[in-house]
Amino acid sequence: MDVALVGGGYTSLVCALFLKRLRPDLKVAVLESHYVGFGASGRNAGMVLHELHDDRAARFGKDAVRFTYEQVVGAVDTIDRLCKDYGFDCDLERDGYLELALCPAHFKRLAERARTFKEYGQPLRVLDRSALQREIRSPAFWGALLYPHAATLQPAKYALGLKKAALQEGVQLYEGTPVLSLVPGEQVVLTTPQGKVQAGAVVLGLNAYHPASNIRPLHNRAVSLFSFIVLTEPLGTRIEETLGWGKRWGYSDLRHLHNYVRPVADRLLFGGRVRYRFGTYLPPEQELPMYEQLKREFSKNFPMLQDVRFTHQWCGSVAFNWRRSPIMGVTGRHRNIYYSMGYSGMGVSLATLGGQVLADLYLSKRDRWEGLIYLNDAQWPLPPEPFKFMGFTGKYWWMLWQDWLDMRSLRATR
Ligand SMILES: Cc1cc2nc3c(=O)[nH]c(=O)nc-3n(C[C@H](O)[C@H](O)[C@H](O)COP(=O)(O)OP(=O)(O)OC[C@H]3O[C@@H](n4cnc5c(N)ncnc54)[C@H](O)[C@@H]3O)c2cc1C
Numbered sequence: 398m399d400v401a402l403v404g405g406g407y408t409s410l411v412c413a414l415f416l417k418r419l420r421p422d423l424k425v426a427v428l429e430s431h432y433v434g435f436g437a438s439g440r441n442a443g444m445v446l447h448e449l450h451d452d453r454a455a456r457f458g459k460d461a462v463r464f465t466y467e468q469v470v471g472a473v474d475t476i477d478r479l480c481k482d483y484g485f486d487c488d489l490e491r492d493g494y495l496e497l498a499l500c501p502a503h504f505k506r507l508a509e510r511a512r513t514f515k516e517y518g519q520p521l522r523v524l525d526r527s528a529l530q531r532e533i534r535s536p537a538f539w540g541a542l543l544y545p546h547a548a549t550l551q552p553a554k555y556a557l558g559l560k561k562a563a564l565q566e567g568v569q570l571y572e573g574t575p576v577l578s579l580v581p582g583e584q585v586v587l588t589t590p591q592g593k594v595q596a597g598a599v600v601l602g603l604n605a606y607h608p609a610s611n612i613r614p615l616h617n618r619a620v621s622l623f624s625f626i627v628l629t630e631p632l633g634t635r636i637e638e639t640l641g642w643g644k645r646w647g648y649s650d651l652r653h654l655h656n657y658v659r660p661v662a663d664r665l666l667f668g669g670r671v672r673y674r675f676g677t678y679l680p681p682e683q684e685l686p687m688y689e690q691l692k693r694e695f696s697k698n699f700p701m702l703q704d705v706r707f708t709h710q711w712c713g714s715v716a717f718n719w720r721r722s723p724i725m726g727v728t729g730r731h732r733n734i735y736y737s738m739g740y741s742g743m744g745v746s747l748a749t750l751g752g753q754v755l756a757d758l759y760l761s762k763r764d765r766w767e768g769l770i771y772l773n774d775a776q777w778p779l780p781p782e783p784f785k786f787m788g789f790t791g792k793y794w795w796m797l798w799q800d801w802l803d804m805r806s807l808r809a810t811r
Contacts, residue, residue: 398596400598401594403428403576404603406439407555407749408600410438410556410559411748411753412600413427414563415753416759419760427571428594433560436713438556440626444547444549444649445549449466450770463517464768465768465770465771476555479558479562487554488549492549492646496541496542496651497540498538499538499650500539504526507540532642549646549647578611601734602748603738605619606621606714608716618778622671625672625687625710628707631664632664654669654797656669656698673786687712688710717739718776720774722774724775725737725754735755735758737754
């Protein structure tokens with residue numbers, strides 16, 4: 398085997414697909430413990446987002462920040478192109494995305510953010526309270542920043558489309574095949590319950606599954622946090638009639654612990670809350686209160702939809718690191734263990750980009766990505782448990798405190 402990819406999500410599937418497209422002679426196999434899309438790639442909110450890492454400009458320079466931003470924005474085009482090339486549909490809608498202010502302090506921050514984007518030649522539209530009310534009627538919203546290049550899609554359809562495309566290119570896929578251990582070497586040895594796999598190179602597409610896996614060496618580069626979603630019953634024309642929400646854009650609010658929302662056909666998807674737990678399984682008694690909390694927040698945001706019922710709820714894990722920016726690269730004494738992870742809840746675009754970058758690194762085309770900050774951003778390992786948990790808990794309370802301080806600006810207006 399030339400390349401074995403661990404995990405059946407966007408990172409591995411995109412990488413496998415590009416490897417075979419560019420080098421059809423390679424033997425490439427994806428090993429997935431459950432089935433394609435079992436992880437975050439099959440259960441996310443489907444918003445294709447991008448972030449400007451202006452905080453990294455001091456270290457990498459503004460050109461690198463701009464280049465990185467453009468590549469992440471370009472992931473939407475990549476998704477669009479893959480749909481067309483391989484004839485699959487993932488309900489991609491390129492209407493944009495709103496970052497929402499819930500109080501005057503948030504709105505001030507949005508205006509500052511818009512100025513920063515402008516410095517990078519990326520003018521974004523600021524909607525003040527009355528302009529936003531014309532787009533989405535909610536008494537809870539104080540304004541928004543519109544990211545016109547963002548999009549939404551149906552996440553599982555994207556994962557299954559990538560599966561179809563990868564199989565079409567000749568990628569071998571082994572579902573129900575968990576990798577139990579990895580032994581580095583010139584030939585990396587992966588152990589699965591069905592037997593051993595030897596590969597000249599390995600791609601780790603595990604993202605939030607890294608911390609709980611036995612697979613070294615990247616298990617300590619991120620924490621996995623649970624994110625929760627509830628979905629309303631079909632609302633018919635009420636989304637447009639009651640809320641005036643005519644465009645298909647999604648949004649998240651500007652709190653550190655924020656909610657994200659988007660229309661899905663004629664329903665509303667409402668997500669957010671985070672919970673730390675070592676491992677990737679959350680017992681139901683910890684899960685259920687989070688959904689109830691989300692439903693209460695939904696009613697606060699949309700008081701005119703108090704009566705709607707929720708028909709679905711689910712959760713999944715996302716990987717965060719200190720800087721909330723991904724890391725991509727190659728490691729190991731033999732430089733044959735490739736990784737891309739730490740997408741911090743923006744993995745639809747970032748994992749698509751990460752898969753492409755890893756394929757190019759393997760094919761010695763690193764030059765194309767030289768300016769990408771994620772490739773060169775060595776990040777310290779996180780401490781072991783229980784210190785990691787303590788660090789996260791401290792940060793969690795700090796974020797709650799900051800959100801409370803911001804929302805005080807709302808009280809001042811009453
Ligand atoms: C509730 C939720 C909402 C989200 N919303 C958004 C959003 O709106 N926009 C956005 O950009 N991002 C969002 N994300 C994040 C995004 O979905 C992820 O960053 C992205 O899907 C990561 O893709 P991946 O391929 O790296 O990992 P995953 O899709 O998680 O795939 C990893 C795979 O590895 C498999 N696996 C684990 N251990 C092993 C093993 N030992 N051997 C073999 N296989 C293994 C798992 O079964 C899994 O299928 C959200 C995530 C969640 C959970």
